Amino acid sequence: MITVDKLRDFGANVEEGKQRCLNDESFYITLVKMVLGDKQIPELVAAVNSGDLAKGFEIAHALKGMYGNVSLTPIYKPLCEITELLRAKTDVDYTALLAEITQKRKELEELDK
Amino acid sequence: MRQAELRREKNLSRNVLIVDDEPLNRALLGRIVGDRYNVLYAADGKEALDVIRENKDVLSLVLLDIIMPNMNGFELLAVLKGDAQLSKIPVIVLTSEKSAEIKSLELGAVDFIPKPYDMPEVILARVRRSIELSEDRNIIRATEFDPLTGLYIKEFFFEYCKEYDHYHPDEKRDAEVVNVNRLKTINELKGREFGDLILKTIAERIKEKAEEFGAIAARCDSDNFYIYTKNLPDHEAMLKDLSDYLKQKTGSSKISLRMGVYEDVDKNEVIEQRFDRATIALDSLKSGYSSVLAKYDSALHDKELFGEKLLGEIETAIEEKQFKVFYQPKYDVSGEKPRLCGAEALVRWLHPEHGMVSPGVFIPLFEKNALVQKLDRYVWKEAASQVKLWKDKFGYCVPVSVNVSRIDIFESDIESFLVNLIKESGLSTENIHLEITESAYTDDSSQLIKTVETLRADGFKIEMDDFGTGYSSLNMLTKLPIDILKLDMAFIRHMTENPGDRKMVKLVVDIADFLAVPTIAEGVESEDQLTILKDYGCKIIQGYYFSKPVPADEFEKFIKNDNCR
Numbered sequence: 001m002i003t004v005d006k007l008r009d010f011g012a013n014v015e016e017g018k019q020r021c022l023n024d025e026s027f028y029i030t031l032v033k034m035v036l037g038d039k040q041i042p043e044l045v046a047a048v049n050s051g052d053l054a055k056g057f058e059i060a061h062a063l064k065g066m067y068g069n070v071s072l073t074p075i076y077k078p079l080c081e082i083t084e085l086l087r088a089k090t091d092v093d094y095t096a097l098l099a100e101i102t103q104k105r106k107e108l109e110e111l112d113k
Numbered sequence: 114m115r116q117a118e119l120r121r122e123k124n125l126s127r128n129v130l131i132v133d134d135e136p137l138n139r140a141l142l143g144r145i146v147g148d149r150y151n152v153l154y155a156a157d158g159k160e161a162l163d164v165i166r167e168n169k170d171v172l173s174l175v176l177l178d179i180i181m182p183n184m185n186g187f188e189l190l191a192v193l194k195g196d197a198q199l200s201k202i203p204v205i206v207l208t209s210e211k212s213a214e215i216k217s218l219e220l221g222a223v224d225f226i227p228k229p230y231d232m233p234e235v236i237l238a239r240v241r242r243s244i245e246l247s248e249d250r251n252i253i254r255a256t257e258f259d260p261l262t263g264l265y266i267k268e269f270f271f272e273y274c275k276e277y278d279h280y281h282p283d284e285k286r287d288a289e290v291v292n293v294n295r296l297k298t299i300n301e302l303k304g305r306e307f308g309d310l311i312l313k314t315i316a317e318r319i320k321e322k323a324e325e326f327g328a329i330a331a332r333c334d335s336d337n338f339y340i341y342t343k344n345l346p347d348h349e350a351m352l353k354d355l356s357d358y359l360k361q362k363t364g365s366s367k368i369s370l371r372m373g374v375y376e377d378v379d380k381n382e383v384i385e386q387r388f389d390r391a392t393i394a395l396d397s398l399k400s401g402y403s404s405v406l407a408k409y410d411s412a413l414h415d416k417e418l419f420g421e422k423l424l425g426e427i428e429t430a431i432e433e434k435q436f437k438v439f440y441q442p443k444y445d446v447s448g449e450k451p452r453l454c455g456a457e458a459l460v461r462w463l464h465p466e467h468g469m470v471s472p473g474v475f476i477p478l479f480e481k482n483a484l485v486q487k488l489d490r491y492v493w494k495e496a497a498s499q500v501k502l503w504k505d506k507f508g509y510c511v512p513v514s515v516n517v518s519r520i521d522i523f524e525s526d527i528e529s530f531l532v533n534l535i536k537e538s539g540l541s542t543e544n545i546h547l548e549i550t551e552s553a554y555t556d557d558s559s560q561l562i563k564t565v566e567t568l569r570a571d572g573f574k575i576e577m578d579d580f581g582t583g584y585s586s587l588n589m590l591t592k593l594p595i596d597i598l599k600l601d602m603a604f605i606r607h608m609t610e611n612p613g614d615r616k617m618v619k620l621v622v623d624i625a626d627f628l629a630v631p632t633i634a635e636g637v638e639s640e641d642q643l644t645i646l647k648d649y650g651c652k653i654i655q656g657y658y659f660s661k662p663v664p665a666d667e668f669e670k671f672i673k674n675d676n677c678r
Contacts, residue, residue: 020141022233027144034137061180065209066137068229076229 002032002112010074010111017071031070036112038066041105048086048094057086074104126151127173127244132161132189133207134181138228142176142207145233146240150174158184162192165199173244175204176226179213187213190220203247205239223247259332261309262316267339270331274341274384277329285344288375288391291315291355293368296336311359311368312336318358326351337395339388348374349406356404371398375409393417420478423470427484430462431491437461438495439662440513442671443633446643447652453675454653456513457548457635458496459662460488485518490530492516497538497545499665504540507672514546514576519553522564532571542572548599550578566594576633581621590628597653598625602636605656609641622649 004025008014014028021028040059047056060083067076078100085092129150133139134157143152153168155161158181165172175193179186186206193199206217209228217225223243226236257269265273278286293299293311300308315338319330327343345351352372360366373395378387393416394409407413430436443455462470479485493515503510521527535542547568553561569575576597581604600621608614618634625632634646637656646654660671 019232020145020230022144022148024144031137031141034140038137058180061209062135065228066135068209069138069141071229 002029002036004029006111007032007072010072010107013071013073017069020069020071028070032072033112035066035070035072036109038063041101044082045098045102048082048098053086053089057083057089060086072108075101075108078104128153128168128171129240130155130161130164130168130172130175132156132158132175132181132186133178135178138178138207141230142236145230145236146176149237150240157181158186158189161189165193165202169198169202172202173247174240175202176207176240177204177222178207179210179217187216187220190217190222194221201247201251203243205243262312262332264316264319264338265329265331267331267333270329270333270339270341271384273329277341278380278384282380285377286380287342287344287348288378288387289338289340289342289348289351290373290388290391290395291338291340291352292371292373292395293336294371299368307363310363314359314362315355315370317362318355322351322354337392339391341384344377348372348376348408352404352406370404371395372404372406373398373409374406390414390417420474423475423478424482424484426464427479427487430464431487433465435463435465436488436491436495437463437664438492438499439664440499440668441655441662442660442668443511443653443655444659445652446647446654451654451659453511453671455511455546456668456671457655457662458492458499458513458515460492461662480518480520483520486521486524489516489518489521493531493534493545497534497540500544501538501540503669503672504544506669510544510672511675512544512546512574514548516578517547517549519550519561522549522553522561527564528567528571531568531573543574546574546576546597548576548578551580562592562594569594569596581617590624595628595630597631597633598628599633599635600651602656605634605636605642605646606638608645609639615645618646618651619649622651626650 004014004018007017017031018025018028021031040063044056044059044063047053047059060079064076064079064083067079078097082094082097082101085094085097127150129146130153131139131142131146132155133142136156139154139156143154146152150173153164153172155164160183161175161177162184165175177186177189186208190204190206193202193204200221203223204221205224205226206213206222207226207228207230208214208217214225223246224239226239230236231239257265259266264270293315296308296311299311312332316330316332319328319338319340322328323330326340326345329341331339333339342351352370356368356370359368359370373391373393375387375390375394378390382390390409390413393413394407397413398405398407437460439459439461440456441459442453443457444451445454460472460476462472462475464470476485476488479488496513496515500510500513517527524530531545531547535545549565565575574596575594576599577593577595578599579601580598581601598621600618604614604617604621606614608618622632631653632651633653633655634642634651635655637643637646637654637658639658642656643654643658
């Protein structure tokens, strides 16, 4: 069961996220659960690994907005970084960034168990 | 209170559409704005367009994401911008991209909300402000135009003319006023719908021609069109074009237009004055049955300046007694010898600079500028003190009638003023008759009739002046408070050669008989006229045949010679 304390320990900016939800804690948790239901991170990894940087940008951009809105900072930060790189179609090794995003996402999922 | 403020005050619900492909973003934004607004949702541009079209009349705002599948935010903005109705709905773009802002602005977005979202208070404030601005703008747009014709209303028209001049200071411009002749009568005879059709048709043609003539146009004062055009070589052609178009579209050839033009306007004058001048030119035209045009020229300009000068001098003229009251005798011709039986007090202006100014010039001027009451009261006072003098000098005096303008009757103190005047002058109400023109009775007259009845109850005799020029019905005549009918002099003038006028005179005398009141014929100049009038049974005659209006000292001779005591 995910809680605000667990999220705080995870590194999320819970206060900011709650404020955005009109300080409604249960609504904030609902939104975080919506994030947990989202399956786009594997799609991002697949797109980038296959060299489709345009598609990768679209997905990263959407994810950045979503994770930003619930202030899940540990995932939001690398998403911001990768979005800018993909926007410019920068030819770099994305492995480390994708791994960080995937790892942090796993940790988030663990919080709900 | 304005409609928008009223709606805000009552917190009447407004609808806000949230367009975002991410469910989380939609849910969060929906929660933030849902407290204050009804929220609709769409997951992409295409879905959004359907919702917007369906709710276009009730949608207050769209919150729009840019990067979406199917139709993205930019594509949707472009569609909205190209649609006259949909472009009125304000759109706030949701974006984390600085680069998207310029493009969104170009496509008509009114504001931005960054992602991740601002705090809810900030979002709500931006939403509220955008809705208010848009509603105010739409209200202003709606009030700029005359709802019937779609042309500007006068106030906005003048503002747009001023703005045009500001950016085109050296361009020659013309001011035109176009009037539909007798629109009120047309409305009466053919119905208001037909009258409205005429106005709409003229406006339609003006709009079609606006570009060609470089025109800005308005409908003003119900039946006038104000048009501010570039300096045109041929205004007659424009008038003809309007008349022909009107004939073609309405199928009626009986509608005529008048056009007053002030060419190559003096831009040192304020815009309102330029159109006043075009109106002066228009007013110089008679309301006939063919379309006619008049230009504001030096003669009209001189007349206008002269009028302005006279208006400015009325106070001094009254103080210095430049207005002289003349008296024209009335004779009873029913016996063997004509006998003096009354007089009409008529005002003359002996101007120190311009000599005798015709009442035909200054009375309409004073009537138009609400100064006639002042002059009328001055005349009443002068006449009353003169009658008193004659009574004292000769031991009696015939009744003297004074003119009472329609506007005088609506002064709340008219009764007390006249009653006090009689009392203070040491007279009785028999000594002063009141002349009220027939046309005064026919415009919405219930209050007027009430006042006249009160004056009659005080003992004043009421003479209905200019009878035959108004539109009194026989039924109405029987109800009107009158003691004497005065035949309009226009009928007398041509009665010897015009059988129609003779018939009219006979008819009026018969009406007076039916009402059991005497008739006075004024403007009688010849023996022939007198003979006919006597033959018809008219008993009282006024006119040059007996005497022109004369100053008080000359009138004394008539009293002295009078043998009617």
